[in-house]
Amino acid sequence: MWRNPWFPHEPPLSSHAERKASYFCGVDYREERLARNEVLFRNVNEQIEQAAMSQGTDEHVYEFFCECSNIDCSLRLPLTLGVYEEIRSDPRLFVVAPGHELPEIEVVIRRNTEYHVVRKQGEAAELVAARDPRS
Numbered sequence: 270m271w272r273n274p275w276f277p278h279e280p281p282l283s284s285h286a287e288r289k290a291s292y293f294c295g296v297d298y299r300e301e302r303l304a305r306n307e308v309l310f311r312n313v314n315e316q317i318e319q320a321a322m323s324q325g326t327d328e329h330v331y332e333f334f335c336e337c338s339n340i341d342c343s344l345r346l347p348l349t350l351g352v353y354e355e356i357r358s359d360p361r362l363f364v365v366a367p368g369h370e371l372p373e374i375e376v377v378i379r380r381n382t383e384y385h386v387v388r389k390q391g392e393a394a395e396l397v398a399a400r401d402p403r404s
């Protein structure tokens with residue numbers, strides 16, 4: 270790995286480039302990565318809903334993926350299409366399993382035993398809104 274001979278204690282080029290990139294994006298690199306994961310799960314859920322709408326009614330409960338920032342999380346949350354639609358009506362809202370919320374980028378606006386609805390804050394909110402699949 271290349272290191273600057275004049276500043277051997279400088280971090281290697283790759284992480285330097287990452288920090289530079291995050292500076293230009295205006296979003297903290299970690300926050301952006303977390304928000305990206307949630308956007309990914311939201312897109313999967315959109316496909317689940319598409320499939321569900323072709324056969325079901327609003328009252329039927331479907332299993333949607335937890336939309337938390339943990340890429341390895343595969344928990345399913347029981348939601349009716351009505352509830353899911355309500356959450357999707359605001360691009361900053363996500364549905365996560367209880368305890369899967371991330372206080373540094375979101376606040377819980379609705380709690381029950383099966384799922385929490387969270388609203389993204391600050392730059393994370395702008396990032397997820399820009400990637401809204403409905404816009």
Ligand SMILES: [Zn+2]
Nearest residue numbers: 335337342369
């Ligand atoms: Zn989760």
